[in-house]
Amino acid sequence: MLCLRNLHKTYANGVHATRDISLEIPTGLFGLLGPNGAGKSSLMRTIATLQRPDSGSIHLDGIDVLAQPLAMRRQLGYLPQDFGVYPKVSALELLNHFAILKGITARGERREMVEALLQQTNLWEVRRRAVHSYSGGMRQRFGIAQALLGAPRLVIADEPTAGLDPDERNRFLNLLARIGEQVVVILSTHIVADVTDLCQRMAIIAAGRVVASGEPQVAIAALQASIWQRSISESMLDDYQQRYTVLSSRLQGGKPHIRVHATEAPGDGFVPCPPSLEDLYFLTLRGAR
Numbered sequence: 154m155l156c157l158r159n160l161h162k163t164y165a166n167g168v169h170a171t172r173d174i175s176l177e178i179p180t181g182l183f184g185l186l187g188p189n190g191a192g193k194s195s196l197m198r199t200i201a202t203l204q205r206p207d208s209g210s211i212h213l214d215g216i217d218v219l220a221q222p223l224a225m226r227r228q229l230g231y232l233p234q235d236f237g238v239y240p241k242v243s244a245l246e247l248l249n250h251f252a253i254l255k256g257i258t259a260r261g262e263r264r265e266m267v268e269a270l271l272q273q274t275n276l277w278e279v280r281r282r283a284v285h286s287y288s289g290g291m292r293q294r295f296g297i298a299q300a301l302l303g304a305p306r307l308v309i310a311d312e313p314t315a316g317l318d319p320d321e322r323n324r325f326l327n328l329l330a331r332i333g334e335q336v337v338v339i340l341s342t343h344i345v346a347d348v349t350d351l352c353q354r355m356a357i358i359a360a361g362r363v364v365a366s367g368e369p370q371v372a373i374a375a376l377q378a379s380i381w382q383r384s385i386s387e388s389m390l391d392d393y394q395q396r397y398t399v400l401s402s403r404l405q406g407g408k409p410h411i412r413v414h415a416t417e418a419p420g421d422g423f424v425p426c427p428p429s430l431e432d433l434y435f436l437t438l439r440g441a442r
């Protein structure tokens with residue numbers, strides 16, 4: 154269990170990146186949702202001991218993370234948003250190198266671990282290819298392989314599916330789901346569907362604050378019978394936005410469809426529709442403005 158209590162972080166330029174964030178994150182996949190600039194990466198970096206909060210506490214099981222950052226780093230696998238430049242060496246060599254950096258010095262143990270991770274991330278067949286020649290999806294899977302070195306108890310993945318094609322995205326998410334059976338995995342993302350499909354728990358953050366948290370399916374069920382949709386003409390959008398709580402507007406077959414939140418049937422051509430986590434996301438962000 155990862156426990157965050159009252160985390161505050163203000164950068165030197167005065168930006169309040171996290172404001173009083175408290176969360177309890179058990180084993181399993183935890184989705185962290187929020188718009189650009191909400192503070193997701195700041196929170197991840199703080200948990201990963203790459204920066205200190207101004208106040209608050211972080212505990213991973215028995216570890217007081219702020220007091221014992223090295224103990225935390227031994228338990229942590231981190232896949233940052235931008236993994237950086239890949240040298241022209243093979244995945245096998247690079248992973249072996251990372252394993253040495255992680256302190257896995259016993260040769261036999263290291264070889265076993267590196268080979269098992271290349272198998273687990275489906276990179277075994279291409280292990281001798283240079284990582285810089287990998288596709289985006291393969292690189293992300295390599296990123297997870299390096300994050301899993303040393304059998305961490307906490308894995309942090311910062312927007313890992315950005316830019317992946319649907320096939321690679323599925324493959325990557327299935328891999329994360331399998332990892333989440335054993336350890337705490339925090340998945341930061343803009344992609345709401347990733348959280349709906351995969352995460353047992355989630356939090357939405359906006360302007361540095363937690364504005365919603367809990368189990369996605371419970372949160373979605375709470376919106377039952379309050380989401381309505383209809384098609385409109387483009388020119389009517391402003392008018393509908395004045396009159397209704399419009400959550401989203403999207404083209405379907407070239408025609409704008411809007412989804413609104415209303416606890417009573419709005420009439421006016423609206424039909425009821427099943428709620429989604431995206432509805433909750435937009436509703437929560439409206440409330441947080």
Ligand SMILES: Nc1ncnc2c1ncn2[C@@H]1O[C@H](COP(=O)(O)OP(=O)(O)OP(=O)(O)O)[C@@H](O)[C@H]1O
Nearest residue numbers: 164166168170187188189190191192193194195196
């Ligand atoms: N090192 C820094 N110094 C100053 N301000 C920063 C720094 N890092 C982030 N910020 C600011 O803090 C706020 C939160 O940024 P952060 O990157 O944590 O958000 P995010 O939710 O991860 O966004 P994105 O989804 O775009 O990556 C933003 O206003 C950002 O400009």
